[in-house]
Amino acid sequence: MSSNAAQGEWVARVLGLSVAMAKTEPATSAAGTNTVPAETQNGGDGGNAAFTESALMWRDCKQAMTDKIAQLKSAILDAYADEPEVQAEVRGGLGALDDAVAGLDGRLETTLDAAIKARDPAQQRELAQQTKAIIADYIKFVASEKRIAALDDNALGIPMGLGASLTRTLTSLVGLTRTMS
Amino acid sequence: MKSKEEIDAWIKSVTQRDPAGARNRALASLALSKKSADPGLVGTPRGDKYQGEEIDQSFRGDQNSKTRYFTDAQKEDSKLEFGRSGEVSTKGGTLDGSRGFVVDPQTGKTHVFKEGREGTDAGDNKNVFLHHSSPLSGDDVAGAGQIEVSGQHIEKITDRSGHYKPTGEFTFQAVRQLNAETLSADIKERLSRRKSTATKQEGTSEKGATWKAGEAEGADTFEQLIAAEIQVAREDFFAKLDKEQQDALDEADSRLPEGPERENRYDQINQARRKMADGFRDVARAVEDILRDSAGTAKNPLIDSRVQNTHQPFDNADPDASAKYAERRNQEDLKLKYDALIGVIDEKLQKDPAADVSGLRKKAEVAEKALLAGNYNPAVNRETDVTLLGKAGMLSDAEYDALRSDVKTKALAAEQSGAPLSGPDLAALYKDGYNKKSAIKQLAQPLGEEKYAELLQQNAKNAAALKKEKEEQPSIEGAKKAAPKDAIAEAMIAEGLKPGESGAVEKLKKILGEKAAAAISDSDLPAKMLQYGVKVVDDASGGADVAAFKIGEATSASLGAQEYLQTGGNEAQIRNKQRMTDEIAKKGKPTLKEVPKEESEAKADIEAQAQRTDQKPHDGLERSGEDMLSAEDKNKARQKRDAKVQAATSAIYNDPAFEAGRLKQAIEAVEAVVQKQQTRLDDLDPTDGYSQDEISKLTREIAVANKKLASLKEDLAELE
Numbered sequence: 001m002s003s004n005a006a007q008g009e010w011v012a013r014v015l016g017l018s019v020a021m022a023k024t025e026p027a028t029s030a031a032g033t034n035t036v037p038a039e040t041q042n043g044g045d046g047g048n049a050a051f052t053e054s055a056l057m058w059r060d061c062k063q064a065m066t067d068k069i070a071q072l073k074s075a076i077l078d079a080y081a082d083e084p085e086v087q088a089e090v091r092g093g094l095g096a097l098d099d100a101v102a103g104l105d106g107r108l109e110t111t112l113d114a115a116i117k118a119r120d121p122a123q124q125r126e127l128a129q130q131t132k133a134i135i136a137d138y139i140k141f142v143a144s145e146k147r148i149a150a151l152d153d154n155a156l157g158i159p160m161g162l163g164a165s166l167t168r169t170l171t172s173l174v175g176l177t178r179t180m181s
Numbered sequence: 182m183k184s185k186e187e188i189d190a191w192i193k194s195v196t197q198r199d200p201a202g203a204r205n206r207a208l209a210s211l212a213l214s215k216k217s218a219d220p221g222l223v224g225t226p227r228g229d230k231y232q233g234e235e236i237d238q239s240f241r242g243d244q245n246s247k248t249r250y251f252t253d254a255q256k257e258d259s260k261l262e263f264g265r266s267g268e269v270s271t272k273g274g275t276l277d278g279s280r281g282f283v284v285d286p287q288t289g290k291t292h293v294f295k296e297g298r299e300g301t302d303a304g305d306n307k308n309v310f311l312h313h314s315s316p317l318s319g320d321d322v323a324g325a326g327q328i329e330v331s332g333q334h335i336e337k338i339t340d341r342s343g344h345y346k347p348t349g350e351f352t353f354q355a356v357r358q359l360n361a362e363t364l365s366a367d368i369k370e371r372l373s374r375r376k377s378t379a380t381k382q383e384g385t386s387e388k389g390a391t392w393k394a395g396e397a398e399g400a401d402t403f404e405q406l407i408a409a410e411i412q413v414a415r416e417d418f419f420a421k422l423d424k425e426q427q428d429a430l431d432e433a434d435s436r437l438p439e440g441p442e443r444e445n446r447y448d449q450i451n452q453a454r455r456k457m458a459d460g461f462r463d464v465a466r467a468v469e470d471i472l473r474d475s476a477g478t479a480k481n482p483l484i485d486s487r488v489q490n491t492h493q494p495f496d497n498a499d500p501d502a503s504a505k506y507a508e509r510r511n512q513e514d515l516k517l518k519y520d521a522l523i524g525v526i527d528e529k530l531q532k533d534p535a536a537d538v539s540g541l542r543k544k545a546e547v548a549e550k551a552l553l554a555g556n557y558n559p560a561v562n563r564e565t566d567v568t569l570l571g572k573a574g575m576l577s578d579a580e581y582d583a584l585r586s587d588v589k590t591k592a593l594a595a596e597q598s599g600a601p602l603s604g605p606d607l608a609a610l611y612k613d614g615y616n617k618k619s620a621i622k623q624l625a626q627p628l629g630e631e632k633y634a635e636l637l638q639q640n641a642k643n644a645a646a647l648k649k650e651k652e653e654q655p656s657i658e659g660a661k662k663a664a665p666k667d668a669i670a671e672a673m674i675a676e677g678l679k680p681g682e683s684g685a686v687e688k689l690k691k692i693l694g695e696k697a698a699a700a701i702s703d704s705d706l707p708a709k710m711l712q713y714g715v716k717v718v719d720d721a722s723g724g725a726d727v728a729a730f731k732i733g734e735a736t737s738a739s740l741g742a743q744e745y746l747q748t749g750g751n752e753a754q755i756r757n758k759q760r761m762t763d764e765i766a767k768k769g770k771p772t773l774k775e776v777p778k779e780e781s782e783a784k785a786d787i788e789a790q791a792q793r794t795d796q797k798p799h800d801g802l803e804r805s806g807e808d809m810l811s812a813e814d815k816n817k818a819r820q821k822r823d824a825k826v827q828a829a830t831s832a833i834y835n836d837p838a839f840e841a842g843r844l845k846q847a848i849e850a851v852e853a854v855v856q857k858q859q860t861r862l863d864d865l866d867p868t869d870g871y872s873q874d875e876i877s878k879l880t881r882e883i884a885v886a887n888k889k890l891a892s893l894k895e896d897l898a899e900l901e
Contacts, residue, residue, distance in 0.1 A: 076188075076192065079185075079188055080200065083200075083204060085203055085204070086200045086203045086204050088203075089198050089199070089200060089202075089203035090192055090196070090198055090200055090203075092198060093192070093195075093196030093197060093198030094196065095196075096195055096196040096197065096198075097195065097196070100195075147195060150191075150194065150195050151195070154191060154195075155183040155187050155188045155190075155191035155192075156183075156188065156191075157183070
């Protein structure tokens, strides 16, 4: 088994996906476009480029996630527009939507930024290891946080696709970590 | 997009915020504030002549005075506030004594003020007065007048307001609004307290959790919040009651041996439980009434009890409001009673599947019938329905009386209108000569022939049972009947005659008459006196009355059964006394002068007897002296007496004219009885609570008297 294949299986096992899906599904950003260069996927030599690519991919994913949640909040408030008292009550609870993805904190952005700026190869290796650990944490979080699934299955009928998007992005990031120096 | 309920549920699951609960709270709040937001009151304007009064009171021709209109702050201070028991106050201070009031048709709030001169305006130096137009600055009012407050409660309300001159409906409207305001205050406080308790207890007590659950899930309207509260109380109450009942039953089991005593205790406990449960239902119903009536359409005892007796009058009060209220209350009463009956039936059958519950079922059927009628109203329904319901315990005495009164009133109105009376109207009036049985039939007719037949059958059964009972337990009347017959038969046997033989009575009369005459002629009064225990008096007649009385006593057994029944014995003696006295006087035996002598002889005899038996001399003759005489003396005295009685009786009863006179008198007396009872029967008023038992009793008495009359007339005819 190639190392790529082994990584794919590990991700699939952690995320509860089928191995076939993990093998065949290309990495995409939250917005749905494949932002990972082919050479990176194939384990090219762009170590710093992998950090940069990962940072951009993750930023896009989080932005898309934030936009979707904002859209959902807006739809919720609209649903209670004719009931001010109820709307006020609901508005007070909207923070819970943000809490649902609070586990995807800023560690990854911080680490990737540091790695991009780093010139010392040893430091880059150290940061690469940290990046892998953080991505592993995130993968576990996405797999265990039920509220993400609840947001995807919202009663307002807003298509969210948070779970799928995060899974694809994190899978792609796992691929990129292979090329990090 | 899913439904609102699904969105609510989703929001609650994700955010832990409860949109449904928030909605309920909002609705409750809206309901509580509804009256002030939209009280739905009608306003009436002040009189035209008061235009410009805030500048000068030209309506009085007084240019140096003006009416002050309240500022917003003063208006707020003048607002009447209510405590939960109807206590009134204002922000501007406590109230006592008389105040002018107006009700704001926009807010429903009542404003009070002290009428009269307030002071002088520093600006224009005019006298400033407060009038009914002051609180609302001359705007329309929903009611105006005076209230009198004592002990923080409104004691009286009037419609005295020259500015607005409100008619009755405005005053009624004002009172109704006062009720609503009081209730609102009551409910607000009650809910607030309940919610506070529930919040504290949430998570630690079932009651708190139930309340919260009801508030959040089941109660989507204000009324449901209330219902939830009552339900909590109901569950608490019945849980406690069940436990107490079980404890009491256990206690009975442990204390009492199996048998009737324990069964009785069981019954007592179960009855007590039913009473308690009924009591709770009454209270719950009263609470629900007050809460439901928060719309302000029905009376509130907190205020109405103070207003009713003093306010004069609610001329144009909405009659429908109270009628609807009464009708609904009546329906609820019936439903409660129906439910209670069904409950008792179930309980009995559970205890004993073979128990006889037919009586209870009938009552329940009657209640059900009334309930199903839907628009049942005791004020207008037929008397017969109410009679049956009343018998079944379905109506209160007051309701029953109200209905009877109504029936009679309608009948009188019909009569006064000149329309020919028929049916229940005629029965209700029950005019002279109207057939009682027909009246009853007509009253029962609305129930249908089948029911009427059933009633008659039941009456017949009752009569038969009564008759049987009387036969088994002879009455005093029966004893009276039996007594002379037995006495006559005994006397016949003693005289060697055969009871029941033809002419035996006449023969006995003759014998006894001869004995009586002999007794008199022998002047042996002491013996007779002792025999009958008669008090001898030294009266002005010289003892003639005593003697005559003795003869009457002696001849009492010779009265025929019919005569005895007719007079009860005593009347015959009294009537005969005069005739006997006349007879005695005619025969000259005994002379009136001889009686005192006989008396002294009797005393001497008794004293001698007492000395013989070492007994203390008896100093009076007012009690029986039988025990003071030897058997020989008694026998001798009895023989003498019998002989005298026989002689006297013979002398009297052998006189056909005397006998005919006696019979005629008896006939007259019995005819009087028949007439009297017939009149009483005719005078029975169907609207005045007569019972079938009374009719049966009078009918029976008339029948007996008629039979007696026929017998007497037969005797007289035979004699003549």
